[in-house]
Amino acid sequence: MKKFRNKIKLANMLQEAFCKLKKAKLRHLKDKFEQFRYKCSEVAKDSHIFYTAVDKGWFGAAEKIKTRVNRNLCDFSYQLQQFKNLSDSEEIKLPKLVVIFADLNQIEDEFGELKFDLEEKTISVITDSIELDDIALGPFEIKLFVDQMSKLYSSNAPYKVIALEPNPAATDGNVTHPHVSSEQVCEGDGHIAIRVAIEQGRLCDLFTMVANILKTYNPDSPYVALSDWEGICCYDCGYTVADDDCYYCENCEHDYCSSCSSYCQICETTICMGCSYECPACNQPVCSTCTAACSECDEILCKDCINEEGLCNNCQEQREEDEDEELKEKTTTPDTIPAVQPDSLGQTRIPA
Amino acid sequence: MRILYINNDGSGYADYINIAENTTIDQFFAIKMQGQQESDHLIRVNRQPVPRDYILRDGDRVTITPRKIEGATY
Numbered sequence: 001m002k003k004f005r006n007k008i009k010l011a012n013m014l015q016e017a018f019c020k021l022k023k024a025k026l027r028h029l030k031d032k033f034e035q036f037r038y039k040c041s042e043v044a045k046d047s048h049i050f051y052t053a054v055d056k057g058w059f060g061a062a063e064k065i066k067t068r069v070n071r072n073l074c075d076f077s078y079q080l081q082q083f084k085n086l087s088d089s090e091e092i093k094l095p096k097l098v099v100i101f102a103d104l105n106q107i108e109d110e111f112g113e114l115k116f117d118l119e120e121k122t123i124s125v126i127t128d129s130i131e132l133d134d135i136a137l138g139p140f141e142i143k144l145f146v147d148q149m150s151k152l153y154s155s156n157a158p159y160k161v162i163a164l165e166p167n168p169a170a171t172d173g174n175v176t177h178p179h180v181s182s183e184q185v186c187e188g189d190g191h192i193a194i195r196v197a198i199e200q201g202r203l204c205d206l207f208t209m210v211a212n213i214l215k216t217y218n219p220d221s222p223y224v225a226l227s228d229w230e231g232i233c234c235y236d237c238g239y240t241v242a243d244d245d246c247y248y249c250e251n252c253e254h255d256y257c258s259s260c261s262s263y264c265q266i267c268e269t270t271i272c273m274g275c276s277y278e279c280p281a282c283n284q285p286v287c288s289t290c291t292a293a294c295s296e297c298d299e300i301l302c303k304d305c306i307n308e309e310g311l312c313n314n315c316q317e318q319r320e321e322d323e324d325e326e327l328k329e330k331t332t333t334p335d336t337i338p339a340v341q342p343d344s345l346g347q348t349r350i351p352a
Numbered sequence: 353m354r355i356l357y358i359n360n361d362g363s364g365y366a367d368y369i370n371i372a373e374n375t376t377i378d379q380f381f382a383i384k385m386q387g388q389q390e391s392d393h394l395i396r397v398n399r400q401p402v403p404r405d406y407i408l409r410d411g412d413r414v415t416i417t418p419r420k421i422e423g424a425t426y
Contacts, residue, residue, distance in 0.1 A: 105399075109400075185423060188423040188424030189362075190423070193364035197364060205417060208360075216419075216423070221424035
């Protein structure tokens with residue numbers, strides 16, 4: 001009996017909330033009308049300036065205004081379409097109390113249990129355990145916040161999807177389902193139908209549609225794809241990363257995270273830290289195919305640090321020094337030494 | 353005769369429509385959801401599941417909701 005009375009109270013609370021929602025929609029329509037009216041006035045103002053510019057022969061100015069008008073017209077058509085969609089929509093007929101009560105009973109029949117909290121003003125259902133592509137995601141609670149229904153047009157959806165036995169994606173703990181992030185579901189194909197169901201007070205349809213979104217996997221647009229749900233383990237440090245944060249070393253053919261991978265500075269191939277070689281001359285990481293040995297000292301360097309003669313800088317300098325030395329030696333041989341006057345020969349005048 | 357028809361597919365639809373007498377729910381689905389499979393939809397009449405040969409009556413409330421609705425990131 002108490003449960004029956006509480007359900008009646010809940011139905012009353014919902015009826016008030018639907019009434020507020022209807023008013024919120026009209027206010028939202030008023031805001032859209034205002035935005036549309038403002039855009040119209042902008043276009044009218046620009047057209048007046050344009051006429052003046054053309055009449056006075058200010059054709060450069062007229063061209064600029066024409067560009068601005070063209071830009072505004074794009075916004076204008078968007079605003080117009082939004083306003084038209086809203087004004088085209090059917091008048092919301094508030095459901096009667098008996099219809100709301102019947103809806104609550106249907107929710108219980110479909111989901112096995114209807115949980116509600118009159119103080120917090122929430123209504124919840126719990127889905128069956130969801131499994132997609134052999135990945136168990138557990139059951140979810142779909143919780144509707146009755147007070148937030150009137151904010152349908154200005155903020156997030158007035159319900160949350162809460163994982164009760166979470167098995168989130170390895171790369172993002174907030175993603176508990178491919179289409180749920182931070183307890184908000186991405187309604188996708190169901191977006192408009194869900195909105196209409198809330199407006200018309202068909203809460204069982206709302207819960208059913210959300211539950212069906214959770215049971216359906218759309219591989220084209222998930223927050224995290226099921227194939228990456230467990231993530232990819234870096235071969236070096238073991239850190240789990242998302243597929244697009246992963247780097248493949250073409251040398252050892254393993255996957256690495258960004259911290260454990262690099263790329264060859266010469267050929268730009270992706271390589272892991274283990275397969276990269278740091279050139280001792282320039283300190284740049286290179287792959288094994290971009291290294292070469294100096295023909296003189298046999299040191300392994302990157303190809304950029306080996307010259308055309310196959311020498312490293314040090315050996316090249318050494319060779320040049322050696323050549324200079326040889327040259328100097330050649331220039332100091334005896335037949336080239338000029339004649340020096342012998343001792344005690346000849347006299348010379350020494351001033352006082 | 354007149355029934356309330358609620359279709360939660362696509363952009364949603366909920367209104368009264370006229371249908372011929374002695375139309376079964378099976379026939380109604382085939383007319384309204386051409387090319388679609390009944391097994392892909394949840395069909396309720398007056399909020400209850402009904403057999404395929406259920407004959408619709410004046411004032412019935414028929415709801416059709418797709419079982420597969422693809423979510424997406426925005």
